[in-house]
Structures are given as structure tokens and as C-alpha cells.
Amino acid sequence: MGSVKCQISISLDGFVAGPNQSIENPIGEGGIRLHEWAFQTEAWRRQHGLTGGERTADSDVIDEVVQGVGAYIMGRNMFGGGGGPWDEKWTGWWGEEPPYHAPVFVLSSHPREPLLMKGGTTFTFVSDGIESALQQALAAAGGSDVAIAGGASVVQQYLKAGLLDELYLHIVPIILGTGERLLADIGDPVFEPVQVIASPAATHIKYRVANPV
Template identity: 45%
Template sequence: MPHARVHNFSISLDGFATGEPQSLEAPFGHAGERLHEWMFATRFWDESGSAGVDDSFAQRNTVGIGAEIMGANKFGPPEWQDDPEWKGWWGDNPPFHSPTFVLTHRPRPPLAMEGGTTYHFLDASPAEALAAAFEAADGQDVRIGGGATVVRDFVAAGLVDFMHLVQVPIVLGRGSRVWDGLEAVEDDYGIEAVSAPSGVTHLTFTRKSAG
């Protein structure tokens, strides 16, 4: 049975997945790239990178994934919907290589890119979006790609089977938090933590079986 999964999702010690304000020049606001430096140092990101604990977790990001779901703020800067030429942050050959569903209140026609990525723009509930993504994934898993609001909404709806969050030892103080409104989420998951030499902590949440 296919699952909905979150991978390589970085958060600060105080739970923020991005800073503010977000813009074309600063996609992660005042956080800059600090939340993702652990990943940039891995072989997953660069073949000359390290092959340690961080890389082992990072590599699981793409295994068995048949479709992606992301929020509007991950696809582009504020008001990208006003630019008909905007095609996402990732250029002509995005890294998803699968059907990718962008949640937005202003849908547009599907956009086919190089490398097998096709963006589908949906105004849909989490359950509706996940159903569409599972159909497109053709028996494989669906990655819930973020940002924080999307992850939070899918967890709150009981739709996420597995989460890999990477807690980075910085305090942002403001931005978009993943935990807001998810009181006692730990009751629904088995949780493991692995500390890495880089200073980050890999947190995995595996949904407990009913009963």
C-alpha cells in the first residue's frame, strides 16, 4: 500500500521551516541557507560531499516516490501567480522527475518540464490533493514536499504516514512553524532521533498502526 512521506524537511530548534520575509531574492527569508547547509555537504547533493549519517538519511528522499505535493510558497515567491512565465525555482529540469502537484487558490494549466516533471496546479483540500497524487504515482509513494503550512495541514488531517524532519541547531524566532496546532502529535507516531556529527538531529516519525 503506498504511503505519504515527508523527507529532508529542515526546521530550526524553535520549529521554523523558513524565515521571513520571503522574496524572489530570499526564498527562505532571514533564514537564508542555514537550514539546509547540512544537506549541501552530503553526497546526495554533491558527489564530492560526505557519505556519513546525513547522506544516508538524505538519500531516502527519492526512493520509491512517484509524485510530489507542495504548497504555493514552495513553488515561487509571493505573487508568482501574477507572472504567467514563472515556472518554479528549479529551472527547465526540476529535481522531482514525477508529477508534481502545486496547491494554489489560483490554478493554471499543467506545465510539462524537462526530465519527467509535470506541474499540476490544484485548488484542493489535502485529502483531494493526496488522492490525485496517489493516482498519478501509479502505486508508488507520494512525497509531501512542504513548506511548513502544507506539512502541518497534511499531518493535522491524519494523512502523513512517515516524516523525516531535520532539526538544525539555530533559533530563527520568526517565520513559518511546522508544529503550530499539532498538540500531542507524538501520540500518533513512533519517534526516533539520530544525532549527526554535523550538529543536526534527524527525527523520524512513523505512524502507529490503528489498534
């Protein structure tokens, strides 16, 4: 069976989104600064149908994090925006061809028919909890890994439930000062650093999470 993992950009002071998230600014004020290390890479641009970009250690990380992922899980806000347009016309932030190219399970309290997007992405809405979503995602992944795509509260729920096997933090050397924290209300899991990749733009630390049996 595949493992359950999460990779996420985090500020030096622990935030994964800025304050005042809204439909206009789903990652919050200043939150875009968390992702600039990725935008400038060749791998991110290629994955999003663009040319150019830099071939750096950061670029290799971008390629690494999609390898072996067979399905994704995301929260309702990540799919639909903070308090956003959750209706039958909304198909996510990513246009006709989202960058997932795999089954995506969206946690939601509202049942909805699955969405089939271009390029192999499907959005399946799961209203009966995180364990059900994980079972469905693992089945859909067919032995490959399941990635928890975010946001923070979904990652926290999987961490707290002891269901996450790997947390890969991209520590970005910025201070947001306020916003959405990742590592709050998660209990006391045991983290073991298993890989560190350093660049001027971010320090990428991969932790194995040891969950009590």
C-alpha cells in the same frame, strides 16, 4: 497504496523558514542555514548534477528520502515564491530540469494548465483542495509513496486532516529565533519515533504518525 510522508529541516527552536520570506529570499532571512547540512553532502550534489561532496550519514539520509517517492505535493508559495510571480511564464524555482523527476501537484487557488519539465518532472495545479491533490498524487504514484514537499502550512494541513503517515525531521542545531513554525495548529497527532540517525550537522528523527481511524 503508498504512504504519505514529509521530510523537512527544522531549527532546534522549531522553525522551517526564517522571517521576512520574499521573492528574493523564499526561505526567509537565515533560512539557508537550515539546509547547509544537505548542501555539503555527496548525495545532494549528485542529485543536483554536481560532483564532490561528503559521503556521510547525512548523505545517506538525502538518498533515503527520495527512495520510493512516486509523486510530490507542494504549496503555492513553494512553487511560486512568497507573493511571487504567479503567471503563465513562471515555471518554479528550479530551472528547466527540477530535481523532482516525478509528478508534482501544486496546491493553488488558480487553475492552470500542467507544465512538463525536463527530466520527468510535471507540475499539475490543483485548485480543489488538499484531499483532491492527495488522491491525484496517490494515483500518479502508482503504489509508491507521496511526499509532501512543503511549505509549512501545507504540511500542517495534511497533519491536521490526519492524512500524514510519516514525518521525518532533520533537526538542525541552530536557533532562528523567529520565522515560520512547523508544529503549530496541527491538533494532537500521536508521533512514534521509529528511526534516529545522528551526525554533527543534524539529528534525523523519523516519526510514524498514528492517525485515529
